[in-house]
Amino acid sequence: MPAQSAAYVELCGLLREAAHLASAAALLGWDQETYMPASGGAGRAEQSSLLAAIVHERRTSPRVGELIAACEADDALMKPGSETAADVREMRHDYDKVTKIPSELVAEIAKVSSQSQEVWKKAREKDDFAMFAPWLERMFALSRRKAECYGVKGELYDALLDEYEPGATSAMIEATFTPLRARLSELLGRVADDGKAPSEKPLKVKVDASRQHAFGQFILEKCGFDLAAGRLDVTTHPFCSGIGPGDTRLTTRYRDERFTDALYGTMHEMGHGLYEQGLPKAERFGQPLAGDISLGIHESQSRMWENFVGRSKAFWKWAMPHARKHLGKELGKFDAKEMFMAVNTAKPSLIRVEADEATYNLHVMVRFEIERALLNGTMKVKDVPAEWNRRYKEYLGVKVPDDRRGCLQDVHWSFGLVGYFPTYTLGNLYAAQFWEKINADIPDLQKQIAKGKFDQLKKWLNTKIHRHGRRYRAAELCRMVTGADLSADPLMRHLESRAQAVYGL
Amino acid sequence: MPAQSAAYVELCGLLREAAHLASAAALLGWDQETYMPASGGAGRAEQSSLLAAIVHERRTSPRVGELIAACEADDALMKPGSETAADVREMRHDYDKVTKIPSELVAEIAKVSSQSQEVWKKAREKDDFAMFAPWLERMFALSRRKAECYGVKGELYDALLDEYEPGATSAMIEATFTPLRARLSELLGRVADDGKAPSEKPLKVKVDASRQHAFGQFILEKCGFDLAAGRLDVTTHPFCSGIGPGDTRLTTRYRDERFTDALYGTMHEMGHGLYEQGLPKAERFGQPLAGDISLGIHESQSRMWENFVGRSKAFWKWAMPHARKHLGKELGKFDAKEMFMAVNTAKPSLIRVEADEATYNLHVMVRFEIERALLNGTMKVKDVPAEWNRRYKEYLGVKVPDDRRGCLQDVHWSFGLVGYFPTYTLGNLYAAQFWEKINADIPDLQKQIAKGKFDQLKKWLNTKIHRHGRRYRAAELCRMVTGADLSADPLMRHLESRAQAVYGL
Incomplete structure (x- = not known):
């Protein structure tokens, strides 16, 4: 029996209510991207901002602060290593985060970021970095200023990173990224020099949206995403929204060409969605114990399904006949191996969101290094284009022709998401490290996948990762689950092995 | 320039915020009926009830009461006949309504009605009135008890009626319904005795749902429903939800057979939707001046489009070629006149929601008489089945075989909607009276409709009815627009003329 107290029960109740109101806000957001009529935009902005204010008011209420303090003073609840102790620790973390920023600063960030985004859109369109620079x-x-409010010891950047990856530090990320960068560059060099590029013909088969959608739904169902507790819709930018208990919504987008873009988009969001569905929300909604750990761990789940499952030989062995049935006989010209090869081409490119599994991390590193230096003041805004282009040349070997396809390509900085980018690569690293352990624990997993059996994999993820909610920090979970600290080795072994299979290295 | 004051501005701002939060609640409700995954139900209930409580708290806040009182004391605002005076009058009406019921009673009604609905469902299934009676x-x-809290002078029933049809009284409704009932019974008698029933063959053409949906969208667009500020989806029970400014959502349902059911369902909800779109929400959202007048006036708009437009000869003259194009060549066997005849068959039946335009009002009268007598204590619950069946025999000439198809058919009473039913017939009456005036004001309206031109009709409705919001009460609007009090004559003239055209009387 976990410990209880009147304060803890009241606290969980208050946080549950705030979470349900945040669910309502999430639904407004989802609807805005999916079904809201265009003319509803102005009203929706008012509705969303009112709800956000109510949620914020509830999460920052003095009563919540008092109750957290009361729980912290209760030894029975705070028994080291207990669920309740972890729950209260994370409640404190969230409460401090959300109360340390004065509301004037929150309002100013909201206002400036909204203007800044508009300018960024225009600047990107016009390829005019000078316009965006101020x-x-x-x-x-x-x-x-926000980072200073958090009052973290050590590097300022860590305070921002902590919003997305609690407990992570820039030093730790640098220590992991630096060897990874060298090894990735080396691997890409070998691919470029000696690799035999596979044919991309299987990707060029045209498939209409409704067939792609049916195939996406089929994959979701087979992989164990519960469609009675979720759905798949179409939006301009794919996302997963864990709206609330029993309600996890994915989106994707279809083009007639390159049906694999939508397929992997769907599988990526499905990974996020399986995590959301695996969290113990029914019992603990609103408590950290029912929340996700970090963006990095969330991304590990999406990248695992997208890349480690979805781009594997075993997956296509199983999926190819189904793909032919759903997507049309044009696909019949290609076999599972050709499909596997085609979806694993690795080519340095300019745009992060279009990058392959291997080069993706180099895109991320460029952004991490620049945003960290900008925040620390060791780089000036005016130097961003040159610093960006120099790194693209050095790390990826590509020449950036303009800022539109260079440092103006991402929306993140325009609305102040600093410290977010590294979590993409952390996700890849965690995914690889978990994946090695999963394959050790389930020795015939590849055979299972080749038969379309995903239940043991899903159960492993549910048991080892999802059900803990935010009981453990990412680094701790990683050690607990894999027996080792996060390292670049598993991801490099995975990429080496793919390169070997696909490029014959 | 309308009058202003600091109190009025603050009041409008508070009501606007409450309305936007009610919009969010409306979206939760819409989503629940359309796209929410089944497992989201439990969470949704919590989200909806939290939001409802917040909206209620805001609308009943003492500050709102103080501000209304301040406005009422301000002669400049309360200038007789002015917009602001009407606005404040209705704010007072709403505030009193919502604050006069103690919150314990609100909670008890919510709890008992939820249980009562469950019992009603089972009782209806099992045809067991005794089970539902307590x-x-x-x-x-x-x-x-609720009616007593309102503290209305005169009949208790009027207090409940006022929730749906502000200003109406049971005496006034009785005075209109009684002659209408006699004349309807007489007309139906003639139809049954001497009428030549038209063929219903055109209704039996099978059309799949996607074609019906495309045709529905086409009709919406042509009639002037703004699809950039609204949408059409599918639900078990069709409805219209005026979610917020620029966002009005309709739903319908499709069966392969009797495509006209979905078509008229869509046109009915479109009528509600055009009213919602015509209200001045952009400027005055949350104020009574941007609200609808009553359920009766709302229903007049839906019934007008459904019956007076949609079941007219002129409509089918225009729509038939488009119907053939959208719905398939099977329809090519029938011409516009046959279609017009088929959609205007009048036949006494057991079920209100399936009733035709003429007999529908008799169903409503049965319910009005019974609920009024139950509330006044002049009828006992145990006598409801016998009283129901006797009236069906007398008014409609049909024998009710069981309570499932008798007094257990409607959901309304099970959740305490007493005083709601009469507004359905008020809607028909207002529609008919408006329609005569519209045709007098636009002499070639029938010719316009026969060409698919609905813009003058829509403009008339926008100008004469929609744009006033709740500035006038229904009876006042009726006199202002048509120059006469509400009467049974226009509806009877309309039904007589249809019977003549269709049944050759």
Whole structure:
């Protein structure tokens, strides 16, 4: 029996209510991207901002602060290693985060970031970095002020990173990224020099959206995503929204060409969705014990399904006949091996969101290094294009022709998401490290996948990762589950092995 | 320039916020009926009830009461006949309504009605009135307590009626219904004795749902429903939800057979939707001046489009070629006249929601008489089945074979909607009276409809009815727009003329 107290029960109740109101806000957001009529936009903005204010008010209420303090003073609840102790620890973390920023600063960030995004859109369109530069300056100044409010020891950047990856530090990320960068560059060099590029013909088969959608739904169902507790819709930018208990919504987008883009988009969001569905929300909604650990761990789940499952030989062995049935006989010209090869081409490119599994991390590193330096003041905003282009040349070997396809490509900085980028690569690293352990624990997993059996894999993820909610921090979970600290080795072994199979290295 | 004051501005701001939060609640409700995954139900219930409580708290806040009182004391605002005076009058009406019921009673009604609905479902399934009787008793007892809280002079029933049809009284409804009933019975008698029933063959053409949906969208667009500010989806029970400014959502349902059911369902909800779209929400959202007048006036708009437009000869003259194009060549066997005849068959039946335009009002009268007598205590719950069946025999000439198809058919009483039924017939009456005036004001309207031109009709409705919001009460609007009090004559003239055209009387 976990410990209880009147304060803890009241606290969980208050957080549960706030979470349900946040669910309502999430639904407004989902609807805005899916079904809301265009003319509803102005009203929706008012509705969303009112709800956000109510949620914020509830999460920052003095009563919540008092109750957390009461729980912290209760030895029975705070028994080291207990669920309740972890729950209260994370409640404190969240409460401090959300109360340490003065509401004037929150309002200023909201206002400036909204203007900044508009300028960024225009600047990107016009390929005019100078137009965006003063706004980038302002957003980083605001980020710096925010980081200072958090009052973290050590590097300022860590305070921002902590919003997305609690407990992570820039030093730890640098220590993992640096060897990874060298080894990735080396691998890509070998691919470029000696690799035999596979044919991309299987990707060029045209498939209409409704067939792609049916195939996506089929994959979701087979992989164990519960469609009675979730759905799949179409939006401009794919996302997963864990709206609330029993309600997890994925989106994707279809083009007639390159049906694999939508397929992997769906599988990526499905990974996020399986995590959301695996969290113990029915019992503990609103408590950290029912929440996700970090963006990095969330991304590990999406990248695992997208890349480690979805781009594997075993997957296509099983999926190819189904793909032919759903997507049309044009696909009949290709076999599972050709499909596997085609979806694993690795080519340095300019745009992060279009990058393959291997080069993706180099895109992330460029952003991590630049945003960290900007925040620390060791780089000036005016130097961003040159610093960006120099790194793309050095790390990826590509020449950036303009800022539109260079440092203006991502939306993140324009609304102050500093410290977010590294979590993409952390996700890949965690995914690889978990994947090695999963394959050790389930020795015939590849055979199971080749038969379309995903239940043991899903159960492993549910048991080892999802059901803990936010009981453990990412680094701790990683050690607990894999027996080792996060390392670049598993991801490199995975990429080496793929390169060997696909490029014959 | 309308009058202003600091109190009025603050009041409008508070009501606007409450309305936007009610919008969010409306979206939760819409989503629950359309796209929410089944497992989201339990969470959704919590989300909806939290939001409802917040909206209620805001609308009943003492500050709102103080501000209304301040406005009422301000002669500049309260200038007789002014917009602001009407706005404040209705704010007072709403505030009193919502604050006069103690929250314990609100909670008890919510709890008992939820249980009562469950029992009603089972009782209807099992055709077991005795099972439902004690709950009906309780719901009427609660309705009586609620009516007493309102403290209305005169008949208790009027207090409940006022929730749906502000300003209406049971005496006024009785005075209109009684002659209408006699004349309807007489007309139906003539139809049954001397009428030549038209062929219903055109209704039996099978059309799949996607074609019906495309045709529905086509009709919406042509009639002037703004699809950039609204949408059409599928639900078990069709409805219209005026979610918020620029966002009005309709639903319908499709069966392969009797495509006209979905078509008229869509046109009915479209009528509600055009009213919602015509209200001045952009400027005055949350104020009574941007609200609808009553359920009766709302229903007049839906019934007008459904019956007076949609079942007219002129409509089918225009729509038939489009119907053939959208719905398939099977329809090519029939011409516009046959279609017009088929959709205007009048046949006494057991089920209200399936009733035709003429007999529908008799179904409503049965319910009005019974609920009024139950509330006044002049009828006992145990006598409801016998009283119901006797009236069906007398008014409609049909024998009710069981309570499932008799007094257990409607959900309304099980959750305490007493005083709601009469607004359906008020809607038909207002529609007919408006329609005569519209045709007098636009002499070639029938020719316009026969060409698919609905813009003058829509403009008339926008100008004469929609744009006023709730500035006038229904009876006042009726006099203002048509120059006469509400009467049974226009509806009877309309039904007589249809019977003549269709049944050759």
